[in-house]
Amino acid sequence: MLTVEQVAACGVVPVVVLEDAEQAVPTAKALLKGGITAMEITFRTAAAKASIARVAAEVPQMIVGAGTVVNVEQLHDAVEAGAKFIVSPGTDEDIIVEAAKLDVTMMPGVVTPSEIMVGLKHGIRVFKFFPAESFGGLKTIKALSGPFPQIKFIPTGGINQNNAADYFNNAKIQAVGGSWMVTKDMVASADFEGIAAKSKAATDLFKEIRG
Numbered sequence: 001m002l003t004v005e006q007v008a009a010c011g012v013v014p015v016v017v018l019e020d021a022e023q024a025v026p027t028a029k030a031l032l033k034g035g036i037t038a039m040e041i042t043f044r045t046a047a048a049k050a051s052i053a054r055v056a057a058e059v060p061q062m063i064v065g066a067g068t069v070v071n072v073e074q075l076h077d078a079v080e081a082g083a084k085f086i087v088s089p090g091t092d093e094d095i096i097v098e099a100a101k102l103d104v105t106m107m108p109g110v111v112t113p114s115e116i117m118v119g120l121k122h123g124i125r126v127f128k129f130f131p132a133e134s135f136g137g138l139k140t141i142k143a144l145s146g147p148f149p150q151i152k153f154i155p156t157g158g159i160n161q162n163n164a165a166d167y168f169n170n171a172k173i174q175a176v177g178g179s180w181m182v183t184k185d186m187v188a189s190a191d192f193e194g195i196a197a198k199s200k201a202a203t204d205l206f207k208e209i210r211g
């Protein structure tokens with residue numbers, strides 16, 4: 001099983017929505033070109049499972065994971081397709097327990113102390129913080145870090161190139177997530193140069209701040 005640190009090593013985890021599995025490999029290659037080493041393909045479309053399978057088989061340098069996993073069935077589909085990590089927008093104990101059984105890295109989503117306490121009970125130490133900007137962003141992360149000094153966050157939701165530096169400057173941030181470097185429009189128009197350029201800007205910013 002990969003550690004969250006390995007998954008989040010480049011500091012930016014793109015949240016990718018693919019309508020067509022044909023888009024998966026060129027999107028993964030564009031992200032890689034921009035220095036992004038892990039991507040979350042979301043179960044928001046019917047193409048998710050096939051897309052994960054394509055990246056797992058054809059782009060071995062990319063750590064492919066599944067996002068927006070909201071039930072155990074999707075978790076099974078994701079792992080069967082080759083997902084190396086699982087992200088959920090919320091905290092569901094069934095998903096956390098089953099992911100541990102399947103030996104796959106799991107990041108549940110939280111915004112409250114109670115959700116964090118559920119995750120802690122199951123050994124989770126790095127949480128998705130979603131939707132970050134709507135739930136107080138860094139201010140809330142700093143407040144949550146008081147009672148929970150042992151955890152780190154991957155905030156997503158409303159993060160972009162303009163505010164990512166604020167997050168990178170906080171030691172409780174493992175990485176940030178988001179869709180700004182790989183929007184639906186960019187994928188639909190096959191703007192792979194654009195995806196690579198925005199990815200590079202984001203990973204360069206992380207390196208500049210974190211070294």
Ligand code: 3PG
Pocket residue numbers: 015089130156157158159177178179180
């Ligand atoms: C997620 O699931 O993490 C969000 O949809 C990403 O949010 P963003 O589109 O605001 O980056």
